Amino acid sequence: MNSERSLLQMRAAKHAALGDPSRLRIIDLLTLGDLSPKEIAVSLDMPSNLVAHHLGVLESVGMVGRSRSEADRRRSYVQLTPSALEGLVPSPVDEAARVLFVCTANSARSQLAAALWAQHSAIPAVSGGTQPAEQIAPGARDAAQRHDLTLTDETPRHLDDVATESDFIVTVCDSAHETLSPRGHLHWSIPDPVRVGDDAAFDTTYDELERRISELAPRLTLTH
Template sequence: MTDRLAALAALADAHRLALVDALADGDLAPGELGARTGLGSSLLAHHLRVLEDAGIIVRRRSDADGRRSYLALAWSPLVEAALATQESPRPARVVFTCTANSARSQMAAAMLAAARIVPVASAGTDPAPRIHPLALDELDRRGLAPVALAPADLAEVRQDGDLVVAVCDLAYEDCGGDLHWSVPDPAAEGTTRAFAAAFDALEPRVRRLAATLASST
């Protein structure tokens, strides 16, 4: 009960709700978040501290540039219920990208493709020769199938009109993207637990994206 009261108290502020809404679609560096919301550095730092203390947002170091950090929502039913509905033009296609296109982008693409809202693809900035076996195992365990038989190169897949979602820091800092989800690479640990954790980190983000796409025209 105490944790829920702390979260509700933290959310009962217009500035902090704006920060949460800004992080609903993608993870942002503090400077990016300040520019998005128009909050000065001191006020931003105060509200971020309140949200972090309440367990609503988390901060992690970039896998590409360890000097940089990204802020992300600590997804929970309470946080999801607090988010504002967002509408935007529906893209022609959604492309998920990570470095090797062997795990995170494959899992995210399979999740969104199952919703059957828009065409979905995935690609990598340095594609591996095959999809990671543990990623295939995790998809099978969740009742999903990959949308492609093998990793692909982002330079060959990306088209005008795509919504590109970078699900790793290296791909985002190398090639950019319309959205960025800072999800650790499960292949670095190489365990079933790591791949399950990556899937769980992607799932609420994909669910949010699917809801936004479904309400768009």
């Protein structure tokens, strides 16, 4: 717990330092190469004393360091530290042997989610429903085809028939979440495209699942 708190404090300090547009711009410039304080002042059209203040703030949170010029020993260069950008984005959330996507009917959202997950992660994924339908929704199959996504040929399955104790569960509909809570790990509140039924609704669902999965996949590691 103490190490987690320390990490959060470090992240907060870096974000606070970058809350000033000028300091954020300095970091942007330094991702491309090292600069002297004078070069930074010219790039930002800023007085040298203000540049010195901003660099002091960035140094205090460990984001920048300085090296002495081998040519003109009076000159120094500012550079990003190796850990400068660490902690600016959330760290991995968990480990999982398998991801289980759950919606009510297991006919659209959870099916699309499991298929999309396979494109983003080596961690296996399956899907299930709390009240499975008789077949995968035609609109889901059409959406998958439009996006070159391969859906399983299996009929929708009940959650209890596929779930294991070690599954990392993601509910993708409110009804399933409220039925399973607090059993699930994550919940994504995504409207049911089957209720609307048109291509636009299924494409919107696809896009939202793609966005959320692309954000989660790098943060979930495979259980060894």
